[in-house]
Every structure is written in C-alpha cells, then in structure tokens.
Amino acid sequence: MAFNPGVYEAVNKLLATPKPKYPYKYKNVELHVNLKNHSHAYFHRSIRLSHSIRTKLNVCVLGDELHCAEAIKNGIHCIKANIIFKPKKTVEYYMKKIIMTYDAFLISDSLCAQMPSKMAVQFFRANKIRRLLSHDKPMMEKIEELKYTINFKLINSRKLSTVIGNLRLTPEELNDNIITAIRFLVPQLKGKWGNIESIYIKTPEGEPHLVF
Incomplete structure (x- = not known):
C-alpha cells in the first residue's frame, strides 16, 4: 500500500x-x-x-434486448435501443434528463456505433463514466468495476x-x-x-x- x-x-x-x-x-x-x-x-x-x-452508484444500461433483460433481472434501470434512437429533437431532450440522473452508464457494444454524436457529446460534458457492455462478461461484474x-x-x-x-x-x-x-x-x-x-x-x- x-x-x-x-x-x-x-x-x-x-x-x-x-x-x-x-x-x-x-x-x-x-x-x-x-x-x-x-x-x-x-x-x-x-x-x-x-x-x-x-458506496452507492446509480447505473443505467443503454442496451439491446438481452442486456435489458439482464438489467431488469438484477434491478438495474435500462433504456432500450428503440428509445435511444427516437427522432433527433426528442432524444436530445430525453437524454439530457437521463444523463443528469445517473452516475454511470453501460452501453451495449452493438449499439455504440449507432449512437447519435450529440449524445456522446452530452456524456462527455457531464463527465459521466461510460463503459461498453459485451455478452461475454456478467453485467454485475462490470457494475462492481465501475465503483x-x-x-x-x-x-x-x-x-x-x-x-x-x-x-x-x-x-x-x-x-x-x-x-x-x-x-x-x-x-x-x-x-x-x-x-x-x-x-x-x-x-x-x-x-x-x-x-x-
């Protein structure tokens, strides 16, 4: 030490x-x-x-169907892809509120490339922790790592x-x-x-x- x-x-x-x-x-x-x-x-x-x-970490999963199912099973808030990719003006307003609500975000790797650029800017400005979420590592292990x-x-x-x-x-x-x-x-x-x-x-x- x-x-x-x-x-x-x-x-x-x-x-x-x-x-x-x-x-x-x-x-x-x-x-x-x-x-x-x-x-x-x-x-x-x-x-x-x-x-x-x-001691407490407010985590939100921006996920595909499988990741959202895993999040719900573990009591973690999740937002599905069809919500993330709503019309431009709607998603900007919605994501501003979401980004300020949570401390960290786990994003399905399959969705990362599709994410609107302005959303990535909002994450950066708010200095929120973001990590990619794959299907070969348990979600709760990733959340523990964020702490x-x-x-x-x-x-x-x-x-x-x-x-x-x-x-x-x-x-x-x-x-x-x-x-x-x-x-x-x-x-x-x-x-x-x-x-x-x-x-x-x-x-x-x-x-x-x-x-x-």
Missing part, C-alpha cells in the same frame, strides 16, 4: 472534521488539482483504484477534479486511492510536476485540505 505523510495528514484532518452521524458517512471525498503552465489541451483519462470509491473507477477530464480549464473515495473508507484506504490517482495523473501531463500548482481533498460541503 502506498504511503505519504502529507497525504495521510490531510486525510486525518478531513476525517477529524466535526460531522453529523447521517448521512455524512456516505458522502464522497473529492480530489482537486489546480494546474499551471498548462496548454489547455483536451484531457480525458480513467483509472481503476484499489478501493471502492462510491472503483475514476475519471479525469479537462477542457479549457486549469482545474481537474474527481471523486476519490468516501467517508466509509479507512484513512489507509483513502491515502492509497489518493496516491495512486496522483501517480497516474502526473505522468499524463506534459510538464509533469511542473504543471501542478496545488492538490487538495475535500467533501462537497467541507473545507479543502492541502495535499501538495
């Missing part, structure tokens, strides 16, 4: 913040990265971490942010997730650590705690 005293100190400060018993323990912990000397280039990367990021996956997305901005864990994780588990994410992110930047101005963690309503 990776360890860094600065990260561990920030995690302990965050966890020591006075908080109500419920529903605070279910809240996410966010990682925020401020950049400098960055070219504003398009940036979108994903990584699977060692410890579950979310460990984070997205880094940057467009014309100097700030990256993502959910890095939740308050039900131990300090050691949060520490491990944060260090893994940072070690993954920094080499992706052209200037490496020279592009990093600051890194901090926080809960959605909490104060920031500096990591770097």
Whole structure:
C-alpha cells in the first residue's frame, strides 16, 4: 500500500472534521488539482483504484434486448435501443434528463456505433463514466468495476477534479486511492510536476485540505 505523510495528514484532518452521524458517512471525498503552465489541451483519462470509491452508484444500461433483460433481472434501470434512437429533437431532450440522473452508464457494444454524436457529446460534458457492455462478461461484474473507477477530464480549464473515495473508507484506504490517482495523473501531463500548482481533498460541503 502506498504511503505519504502529507497525504495521510490531510486525510486525518478531513476525517477529524466535526460531522453529523447521517448521512455524512456516505458522502464522497473529492480530489482537486489546480494546474499551471498548462496548454489547455483536451484531457480525458480513467483509472481503476484499489478501493471502492462510491458506496452507492446509480447505473443505467443503454442496451439491446438481452442486456435489458439482464438489467431488469438484477434491478438495474435500462433504456432500450428503440428509445435511444427516437427522432433527433426528442432524444436530445430525453437524454439530457437521463444523463443528469445517473452516475454511470453501460452501453451495449452493438449499439455504440449507432449512437447519435450529440449524445456522446452530452456524456462527455457531464463527465459521466461510460463503459461498453459485451455478452461475454456478467453485467454485475462490470457494475462492481465501475465503483472503483475514476475519471479525469479537462477542457479549457486549469482545474481537474474527481471523486476519490468516501467517508466509509479507512484513512489507509483513502491515502492509497489518493496516491495512486496522483501517480497516474502526473505522468499524463506534459510538464509533469511542473504543471501542478496545488492538490487538495475535500467533501462537497467541507473545507479543502492541502495535499501538495
């Protein structure tokens, strides 16, 4: 397990913040990265971490008949192909509402090529996790995998942010997730650590705690 005293100190400060018993323990912990000397280039990367990021994950399946049947059997919301490929204006309005409702989407690989381009843009702008769904891997296994996956997305901005864990994780588990994410992110930047101005963690309503 990776360890860094600065990260561990920030995690302990965050966890020591006075908080109500419920529903605070279910809240996410966010990682925020401020950049400098960055070219504003398009940036979108994903990584699977060692410890579950979310206690609850709202997943929607955009699927063919077989995938929708599997989703219904497992109590997962699904949208069939004939709904996705409605007339242009109808689908745009409908998908905007759907995209904002769910945290992640599983899309049948057979439907991916047929998906309207504007729908793909909406997914990207909302920074939602998307994964292709094939028939050779169980759906629930794919959903479990999503609970460990984070997205880094940057467009014309100097700030990256993502959910890095939740308050039900131990300090050691949060520490491990944060260090893994940072070690993954920094080499992706052209200037490496020279592009990093600051890194901090926080809960959605909490104060920031500096990591770097």
